[in-house]
Amino acid sequence: MLLFMVTPASLGLVVALVLTVGGPPPAGPPVGPVSVATGYRAVRNPFFGYAVPASYRENAAWTDSDGDYFYGNPLRGWVAETLLVADRSPTEGTKPPATFRFFAEARSTPYTLSGAHRVHVAGASAAWELDVHSRAGWHAVALDAWSRGSSTELWMLVRAPSAVTRTILSSVRG
Numbered sequence: 001m002l003l004f005m006v007t008p009a010s011l012g013l014v015v016a017l018v019l020t021v022g023g024p025p026p027a028g029p030p031v032g033p034v035s036v037a038t039g040y041r042a043v044r045n046p047f048f049g050y051a052v053p054a055s056y057r058e059n060a061a062w063t064d065s066d067g068d069y070f071y072g073n074p075l076r077g078w079v080a081e082t083l084l085v086a087d088r089s090p091t092e093g094t095k096p097p098a099t100f101r102f103f104a105e106a107r108s109t110p111y112t113l114s115g116a117h118r119v120h121v122a123g124a125s126a127a128w129e130l131d132v133h134s135r136a137g138w139h140a141v142a143l144d145a146w147s148r149g150s151s152t153e154l155w156m157l158v159r160a161p162s163a164v165t166r167t168i169l170s171s172v173r174g
Contacts, residue, residue, distance in 0.1 A: 033171040034122050040167065043071065045083070047152040048124075048145065051171035052079050053164060074104035077160035079168055086153035089126040090144045092116040096155050100132070100142070103157055110135045113142070121145045124154075124174030132157060141165050147174040 030044035033051040040051040056072040056079060063069050072078030080103040101108040111134045121127040127145040140159035156172070158165045
């Protein structure tokens with residue numbers, strides 16, 4: 001009988017704490033970009049930060065609760081981000097997440113990767129940059145960056161004019 005009285009009281013206490021405190025604390029302070037150029041705005045999350053053109057708004061059609069974010073417009077230019085948990089550093093041959101086949105496309109679209117080379121990303125333990133060619137006819141640049149401390153891997157896909165792509169990629173911080 002005592003068990004039946006303690007369980008609801010314990011559950012009530014947990015609910016009251018969650019409602020009062022607002023849930024668990026965030027994973028950490030948001031990480032900001034290395035720099036934010038004029039005409040750009042910061043995108044911050046607990047693991048990686050970067051800057052996107054101020055006109056690039058979060059696009060709900062390709063953003064979800066699984067760590068996939070899409071900023072911009074499929075017709076004019078965009079940045080897509082996928083966050084993964086990874087216990088080891090990426091390599092030249094690390095495969096991008098399945099989401100790459102869907103970013104800015106109504107259905108899965110095959111692509112090819114080429115030109116993988118190491119790059120420096122502030123605060124990341126390792127990073128690779130690759131060229132992406134979609135069968136839908138577009139070209140983009142992919143960034144695969146990994147942070148050992150958080151075991152977080154960022155896959156970023158940038159389809160924009162070359163100067164915009166370089167500005168975005170140079171702003172990434174892990």
